[in-house]
Amino acid sequence: MRMHVIETRQIVKRFGRFTAVDGVSFQVKAGEFFGLLGPNGAGKTSVIRMIYGFSPITSGELEVFGLDIRSHWRKIRSRLGVCQQDNTLDPDLTVEQNLQVFARYFEIDRGRARARAEEQLEFFALTNKRKAKVMELSGGLARRLQLARALIAEPELLILDEPTTGLDPQSRYQVWDRLFELKKRGLTMLLTTHYMHEAESLCDRLLIMDHGKIISEGRPRNLIAEHAAESVIEIDGAGEDLRHYVRDRGIRHDDLGERMILYTTANGELENEIRRRFCVEACLFRAGNLEDVFLRLTGRELRE
Amino acid sequence: MSRVDLSTISLRFRHVWFRNLITYRRIWRVNFLVPLLEPAFYIIAFGLGFSGLIAGVSYAGRELEYTRFMAPALVATACMWNSFFETTYSSFVRMYYQKTYDGILATPMSLEEMIIAEIVWAATKAAAAVALMLVMLIPLGYANFPGALLCIPVAFLGGLAFAAIGMFFTGIIPSIDMFNLPIFLFITPMFLFSGTFFPLSGIPDWARVITLFFPLYHLVELTRFFCIGVMESHMVFNLVYLVLFTAIFGYLALLTMKRRLIR
Incomplete structure (x- = not known):
């Protein structure tokens, strides 16, 4: 050894x-x-x-x-x-x-x-x-x-x-x-x-x-899979219907008030549905990264 | 590691000493000018300006011309200023602004070695300044040749003493502006009252006793003896005092610097 x-x-x-x-x-x-x-x-x-x-x-x-x-x-x-x-x-x-x-x-x-x-x-x-x-x-x-x-x-x-x-x-x-x-x-x-x-x-x-x-x-890859997701959707101007939708389907997410971040698997059908129904203002589809992991684990509040 | 560990001191400290030597050489013209010209200014000022007021000085049973009495004390005070300034202002800048110490403490150098190097360097600088002063004083007849050359090792010892107490102040001072305090309360009175500008025989007994605690007094006595062959105290006593002073404040310097740097 x-x-x-x-x-x-x-x-x-x-x-x-x-x-x-x-x-x-x-x-x-x-x-x-x-x-x-x-x-x-x-x-x-x-x-x-x-x-x-x-x-x-x-x-x-x-x-x-x-x-x-x-x-x-x-x-x-x-x-x-x-x-x-x-x-x-x-x-x-x-x-x-x-x-x-x-x-x-x-x-x-x-x-x-x-x-x-x-x-x-x-x-x-x-x-x-x-x-x-x-x-x-x-x-x-x-x-x-x-x-x-x-x-x-x-x-x-x-x-x-x-x-x-x-x-x-x-x-x-x-x-x-x-x-x-x-x-x-x-x-x-x-x-x-x-x-x-x-x-x-x-x-x-x-x-x-x-x-x-x-x-x-x-x-890094395992941490992303474990704490964030392969695929991330950021949605601005999130309403109650999106919140219900996410909760009903048990999708991992962070609720930041005006904005929601969803952590999903790269699933075309789900992404399409979200795009159609909830992307009123702005939506960002991207790959999950270490920053997601970091913020999920250590929180988004300012430190001093 | 937060206590002073004297066993970590090895000759490795010479590398930090060498670092200081390199930076000193970079501005050597300025560094050389001050010790060469300073005694000249003092001697001209006191020789020309004071000679009308003071005929002579009675010192150790001898009548001395005023400038002859005072010139060897300039050697001692230059030694003090050089070494004290080095481990206060210069060391503080290296520690606080340049973060030189942080860099050194990521190498196999111990904190003890680094602090010893700073003190030894300051003493070296003081001895170099004194050597330069002698270049001016010996030809002018204010210092005997070759006897006055012994002022150089004596200045190294005196330099260690003042560097040690300077480093001690660096270990406890909150900000660089606060060095005014030890200078005003400790260095300046010493500069004036250590048998530098007037002999002790002229002051009251109580004041003379206080003077005996000043390291500068002992250094002045030694430089005066080596320059003109006259002294009022005892050489062994002066040397022992300076050695003890160095040992005590050297240890306190290590202690306070360790507390300050190691967190």
Whole structure:
């Protein structure tokens, strides 16, 4: 049996009286692209910070590469890379220096550091920016540099905390492209994101957290089948007759007042009937996606 | 991990020290200018402006020209300003605005190593500033050669002391503007009352006792001794004081920074 890259058993994180993470258990296998989803304040970043040994765990067990985080944090950190949510690049240094200086923190010798930096500049198409100051970089370039820096010590696990937040679509696609490439090379990755499309297309498996607990776990496709549906119909200006119709037939749905969302199987007859009888204002027929799952599981209310 | 763990400190800290050296070299022209010119300004101002008012200073049983008395104290105060500013304003910017520490703490570096590196770096910068000042002071005759060169290692020790207490303030200060408070209540009085601009023999006994608690007083005594070969206290006492001060505030700096950063 292959060892898990990450294994958590009932990990808890408390800040005073507030419980940020409340007994979370999951495993990530080698080579897996694993997603961690949840609304703001669900506890995702706390979980991630415990995994790389930044935040001490309040209780539970946490092993990375089969090593206990409490006693082997240094060894663990030397084998993983973290791309943090905030820009933690060194604005005082150039692009190239950012990579080389960071490599030294991992005790990589100077020559090797230079070679690794060169590889990463190439991989992230930053070669002609090597002398640029970090402050002059656009958001997309800065994020690529941060990814390059996270990979500088040839990690076996890459932790990505909202790697595409705040990027324009072009930059986001470029980041995804690089992540796909890394996935192909067999790198294990742990991702948090608010973009459901990103999670759906990148992750092999994911879990959804809310209020510090895991509320669902599985492959994106299975989660969609289980909590939403293959096919979704959004109907504006829903009236009482539609409500009766849906209830009578036992169709899975969300009632948002003016709008109703129906989760159906791709059934032509049913869709036609709904189109004919109920599509007064606007109807949208589309495939079910992870966003449906997310909103159904964590609710539509604003979080603060 | 939320307690200070001294066993996590290894020579790995030198890499963070090196990071600071690289950024210092980027603006080295500015960094070099201040320590070279500052003593010159003071000596000209006090030499020309004060010489009419003060004939000389009686210090440790000797009569000294005022500028000769004051010049070695400039070495000590420069050491203080350099190291204290480094671990307060500069470190705060790295911690809070640049998030440099968050980046470092995702690597095999321990928090203890990172903080020690900041303190050692600040001391290095202070020693470098003092070395530059001597380039100005020795030819002008305000510091003996080669004896005054010992001011450099002494400035490193003094730099550790002021960097440690600066880091301690960084660990507890809520916002960067609040550094005015320790500067106004601690650094400025020390700057004025540590036997820098007038000898202690001229002030009342109670004030002299307070002065003995100022780390700057001990540093001034050491730099004055190495620059002009005269002192009123005891070198061993000064050195022991600075070492203890560094150890106590170094530990408190680790403690407060750990509480601040590790959540």
